[in-house]
Amino acid sequence: MSGTTLDDYTDLYAQRVHGMKASEIRALFSVANRPEVVSLAGGSPYTAALPLDAIGEMVAELIQREGAPALNYCVGQGEAALREQICAVMAEEGVDASVGASPDDVVVTTGSQQALDLVARVFLDPGDVVLAEAPSYVGALGVFQAAEADVVHVQMDDDGLVPEALEEAIAAVAASGRRAKFLYTVPAFHNPAGVTLAEERRERILEICQRHHLLVLEDNPYGLLGFEEQPPAPLRSRARDGVLYLGTFSKTFAAGIRLGWILAPHAVRDKIVMASEASILCPPTFNQRIATRYFTTMPWREQLKVFRELYRERRDATLAALTDFMPDGVRWTHPGGGFYVWLTLPEALDSKAMMPRAINARVAYVPGTGFYADGSGTSHLRLSYCFPPPERLREGVRRLGHVIEEELSL
Numbered sequence: 393m394s395g396t397t398l399d400d401y402t403d404l405y406a407q408r409v410h411g412m413k414a415s416e417i418r419a420l421f422s423v424a425n426r427p428e429v430v431s432l433a434g435g436s437p438y439t440a441a442l443p444l445d446a447i448g449e450m451v452a453e454l455i456q457r458e459g460a461p462a463l464n465y466c467v468g469q470g471e472a473a474l475r476e477q478i479c480a481v482m483a484e485e486g487v488d489a490s491v492g493a494s495p496d497d498v499v500v501t502t503g504s505q506q507a508l509d510l511v512a513r514v515f516l517d518p519g520d521v522v523l524a525e526a527p528s529y530v531g532a533l534g535v536f537q538a539a540e541a542d543v544v545h546v547q548m549d550d551d552g553l554v555p556e557a558l559e560e561a562i563a564a565v566a567a568s569g570r571r572a573k574f575l576y577t578v579p580a581f582h583n584p585a586g587v588t589l590a591e592e593r594r595e596r597i598l599e600i601c602q603r604h605h606l607l608v609l610e611d612n613p614y615g616l617l618g619f620e621e622q623p624p625a626p627l628r629s630r631a632r633d634g635v636l637y638l639g640t641f642s643k644t645f646a647a648g649i650r651l652g653w654i655l656a657p658h659a660v661r662d663k664i665v666m667a668s669e670a671s672i673l674c675p676p677t678f679n680q681r682i683a684t685r686y687f688t689t690m691p692w693r694e695q696l697k698v699f700r701e702l703y704r705e706r707r708d709a710t711l712a713a714l715t716d717f718m719p720d721g722v723r724w725t726h727p728g729g730g731f732y733v734w735l736t737l738p739e740a741l742d743s744k745a746m747m748p749r750a751i752n753a754r755v756a757y758v759p760g761t762g763f764y765a766d767g768s769g770t771s772h773l774r775l776s777y778c779f780p781p782p783e784r785l786r787e788g789v790r791r792l793g794h795v796i797e798e799e800l801s802l
């Protein structure tokens with residue numbers, strides 16, 4: 393295949409492709425994964441802590457007992473047995489039958505990433521506005537951008553999304569003659585900010601959204617990963633209508649099985665299923681059966697405790713190292729759970745420009761700009777503590793502290 397090029401065909405690309413750009417995180421993976429680099433960049437869960445032998449036996453038994461159907465297509469909404477288990481997990485997150493969560497209203501997706509994509513397909517026309525926290529999960533921004541929507545960021549502080557800022561953003565969008573369709577929010581252990589929406593703000597935010605006929609897209613991948621205490625009850629547990637709730641097995645079980653879900657009212661659920669069938673026919677049957685078995689036959693609550701303890705230790709190591717090694721003027725959040733710490737550098741520093749020097753010093757992070765649709769966020773960066781063991785985390789933060797110190801003295 394010499395000399396083959398698609399350059400001559402770029403004029404055939406769809407309009408929406410021109411706005412697509414490589415995720416900052418994916419672009420970093422090749423360098424960040426070199427063994428000499430301490431990567432605080434990627435957010436990969438620590439799957440080595442899973443009981444791999446027991447899972448191996450479970451999968452072998454699954455093939456023996458249900459091999460033929462497990463290796464076939466299933467229904468677009470996802471298998472009923474798994475949707476029941478999903479309801480058990482959601483109940484643990486605080487969304488249960490008393491607030492109308494039922495297997496019938498669940499759609500199984502290939503990770504919550506596909507759920508985001510399906511919501512975008514069902515609700516967004518080009519030019520529609522999506523309100524989202526500043527900063528926001530990079531994968532969600534990519535989906536909204538692919539849908540040709542405009543993201544308007546709403547200010548957060550240490551207690552999560554600021555209700556007054558939400559009111560202001562809604563008013564500003566209306567004043568510009570446009571229409572916001574939903575608020576995308578990660579209320580618990582935010583990616584990338586590491587903060588949690590305070591209890592006293594939750595009703596208020598729901599009230600604002602309801603008053604403005606704004607749907608809430610609540611994305612809750614880290615809700616069960618609280619270290620000292622669990623986060624306040626999800627928004628969906630306080631409102632039956634107007635909230636689409638996204639969950640995933642990526643952090644409580646295995647990201648590699650690519651299974652998540654969306655809990656939606658009937659009419660929306662039907663459209664979501666149709667959109668998913670058009671896109672993937674059905675979620676992977678084999679993986680659904682693995683997950684069903686895992687959640688019905690294995691001690692998943694115990695395993696959650698293992699994950700929480702593991703990540704708590706890593707969070708503690710990271711925060712202690714930040715205190716020990718960061719120069720004056722650097723600030724960071726104090727996550728009560730999840731995977732991420734968000735750093736704010738002195739204004740003069742640019743975390744993206746600093747990246748090559750950090751790689752030279754053998755440490756990687758994600759520059760803040762990836763988490764803002766408008767390219768702002770230069771003085772921020774995200775550290776993930778989920779994957780490296782505590783002593784590597786400490787070494788990584790030490791190297792980063794040194795890089796920032798040098799940067800400040802330039």
Ligand code: PMP
Nearest residue numbers: 503504505529578583640642652
């Ligand atoms: N939402 C948020 C906030 C995330 O952090 C992630 C994973 N990093 C996802 C969605 C997507 O996760 P998955 O597709 O693995 O469920």
